[in-house]
Amino acid sequence: MSELFDLPSDLQNSYLGLVGLHLREALIPVLVGLLVALPVAQLCVRVRWLYAPVLWVTTVLYAIPSLAFFVILIDYTGLSELTVMIPLAVYSLVVLVPAIVDGVRSVPQETLAAATAMGFGPVRRYVQVQLPIAAPAIIAGLRVASVSSVSLVSVGMLIGNEGALGNLLNSGLTYNQPRLIWLSVVGTAVLALLVDAALIGLRVLLTPWMPRATRRNKVRALTVKEAVR
Amino acid sequence: MIRIDSVTKRYPDGTVAVDRLSLEIPDRSITVLVGPSGCGKTTTLRMINRMVEPSEGTILIDGVDSRQQPVNTLRRSMGYVIQNAGLFQHRTILDNIATVPRMLGWGKEKSRARARELMERVGLDGTLAKRYPYQLSGGQQQRVGVARALAADPPVLLMDEPFSAVDPVVRKGLQDELLRIQDELGKTIVFVTHDIDEAVKLGTTVAVLRTGGKLAQFAPPAELLSRPADDFVEDFLGADRGIRRLSFFPAAGLELLTTPVVAVDATAERIAEAGAADTPYLLVTDADGRPLGWSEPRDLTAGAITADRLLPYGRPFVAGTDSLRSALDCAVLSPTGWAVAVDASGRATGVVSQQVIAEAIRGAHARIGADAARDADTEPDDGKARKVAP
Structure with a gap:
């Protein structure tokens, strides 16, 4: 069994080590993307006409191939993790900005009016009312951004072994070892699914106030069980 | 007393929502602002707690210009109930009601105890305390809205078409409940509606506004029904005002x-x-x-x-x-x-x-006529028409 996960020494890492590296390189950019997207989205909500140009800019940035990004960034950040993570953070904006804007805009007018009438200032209203109600939409955006980021990290192998599980794929091709290729591809897919599941869990935890279809399904499953009994 | 003194609201595009409106809203009674859409009733209400700032004129709260205190302090001293309740969907019923007390710095326990007390007052079952708004019916949500507005015991309650989104049966229940609560608490309530029946039922005094934000008539409901000021008011009151007026004569x-x-x-x-x-x-x-x-x-x-x-x-x-x-x-x-x-x-x-x-109806008319003749000679009446259950 342990042989299954044995890696060539030139990777200088264990399989779990690569998984950890992969997670870090994928998720830190999403987190940074979220921190950038929050104020940008808030600006877009407040200054309506900004939203269209901002969306346009994030889309254009998303259209830049990562390779081109790397070429530019290598001059500044070298052959490092940072060179991989910066493009990923920029890419995440294309999903996160609209997710947050739509989420914040989905807060009903009367809820906002009620908050204002109760003496909520703009900051308190944003933090205590708009953000929590936008949470499901924001987390939905995070899911897409994270999964795509997990899959994108692999291209980091192009700039000298910064692709984590992507490096493994490269090794598999170089040494003609299908086992390594499988380890890389399946590992990446499983990682993406686990990250997605974790974010779903986070949403369930954060939004007990949401009418949940799954809860209804559970009830239905129970009734079916009882009917069978 | 809330005194609206020749207030005008003009928007940048030139629309005049409220036009030199003057009203004296008496304490501890229900004043209803009623009129067709576009008559500026909601704008007027929102100018009282400065959600809308008047372009001209002043609003005095107990003789003090409403602009003299910080806007959020002013707002926290006035309960606000809105159509569809506008509850915080991410907070439990109890925490929704406790919102303003918490902001005013009451402790968590004290705020929640107060919220429980209010749930009872507005006729909500205590078992709903830990529920979320989506688990409540429209009528229940609106009761939570009223409880939330009353939480910090504000002297003034502003109500913006609070009952128009619920079905007629529930609406009648909520109206009766409001009258009962008002009997107990004696708040100064400003109530906006487009429904003249609601205005006549709830109002101690009714202000009828016409499109363009002008005051058409300001009178107790019985007087409104018996002596509409002009064709607009008469039209707005509807065809069966003669019958409805009988609500004010006891059997x-x-x-x-x-x-x-x-x-x-x-x-x-x-x-x-x-x-x-x-x-x-x-x-x-x-x-x-x-x-x-x-x-x-x-x-x-x-x-x-x-x-x-x-x-x-x-x-x-x-x-x-x-x-x-x-x-x-x-x-x-x-x-x-x-x-x-x-x-x-x-x-x-x-x-x-x-x-x-x-014969009794004719007798009642004769008395009203005599009163009207007397009023014309002396001061306008004090607006204390007794209301009887319709």
């Missing part, structure tokens, strides 16, 4: 006949005596005195009266508390043209004919 003064009321087990002498009352019909009651139905005197034989051969009586009115509108409605509903009066426990206290009700 208590009606002279009830008791002779034509016979119990189902009445003796032959009693039936003969009742028949001699010279009314076309006799009301038959059960042994407890509850009305069963009408019968012609000659169809009644002592000991052989059966309920299924009686004419239906429609529905009765409560003599002590109902209005002339109720009494007239009962008489019209009854196939015999006579209304049945009952006491609070449902026992028949007498019968009255349409003619007698009509």
Whole structure:
């Protein structure tokens, strides 16, 4: 069994080590993307006409191939993790900005009016009312951004072994070892699914106030069980 | 007292929402702003707590310009109830109600205890405390909205079409509840609605606004119905204002006949005596005195009266508390043209004919006319028209 996960020494890492590296390189950019997207989205909500140009800019940035990004960034950040993570953070904006804007805009007018009438200032209203109600939409955006980021990290192998599980794929091709290729591809897919599941869990935890279809399904499953009994 | 002093709201595009409006909103009563859409009623309400800033004019709260205190302090001193309740969907019912107390720095426990107390006051079951808004019906949510507005015990309550999104039955329940709460708490309530029936039912005083934000009439509902200021108000009041006006005249003064009321087990002498009352019909009651139905005197034989051969009586009115509108409605509903009066426990206290009700209405009109003539000579009346259950 342990042989299954044995890696060539030139990777200088264990399989779990690569998984950890992969997670870090994928998720830190999403987190940074979220921190950038929050104020940008808030600006877009407040200054309506900004939203269209901002969306346009994030889309254009998303259209830049990562390779081109790397070429530019290598001059500044070298052959490092940072060179991989910066493009990923920029890419995440294309999903996160609209997710947050739509989420914040989905807060009903009367809820906002009620908050204002109760003496909520703009900051308190944003933090205590708009953000929590936008949470499901924001987390939905995070899911897409994270999964795509997990899959994108692999291209980091192009700039000298910064692709984590992507490096493994490269090794598999170089040494003609299908086992390594499988380890890389399946590992990446499983990682993406686990990250997605974790974010779903986070949403369930954060939004007990949401009418949940799954809860209804559970009830239905129970009734079916009882009917069978 | 809230005093709106020649306030105008003009938007940058030139639209005038409110045009030199002046109103004095008396303390501890319900003042209703009513009018068609675009009459500036919601804008007026929102200028009171400065969610909208007036372009001209001032609003004085107990003699002090509303702009003299920080805007959020002002808002926290006024409860606000909005259409669809506007609850915080991410907070429990209890935490929704405790919002303003928490902001004012009451402790968590004190705020929640207060919230529980308010749930009871607005008729919400305590078991709902830990629920979220989506688990409540529209009517329940609106009760939470009222409780939330009352949480910090503000002297003023601003209500913006609070009941217009719920069905008529629930709405009536909420209106009755509001009147009951107001009886207990005596808040200064400013209530916006587009529904003239709601305005007449709830208002101590009603301000009718016309499109363009001009005040058309400011009067107690009874006066509004009897003396609309102009064609616009008359039109807005609707076709049956004459009938609705009768809601304000108590039925208590009606002279009830008791002779034509016979119990189902009445003796032959009693039936003969009742028949001699010279009314076309006799009301038959059960042994407890509850009305069963009408019968012609000659169809009644002592000991052989059966309920299924009686004419239906429609529905009765409560003599002590109902209005002339109720009494007239009962008489019209009854196939015999006579209304049945009952006491609070449902026992028949007498019968009255349409003619007698009509005379009572004429009498009430005459009194109003005399009052109006007197008012024209002296001060305008103090707006204390007594309201009777419709």
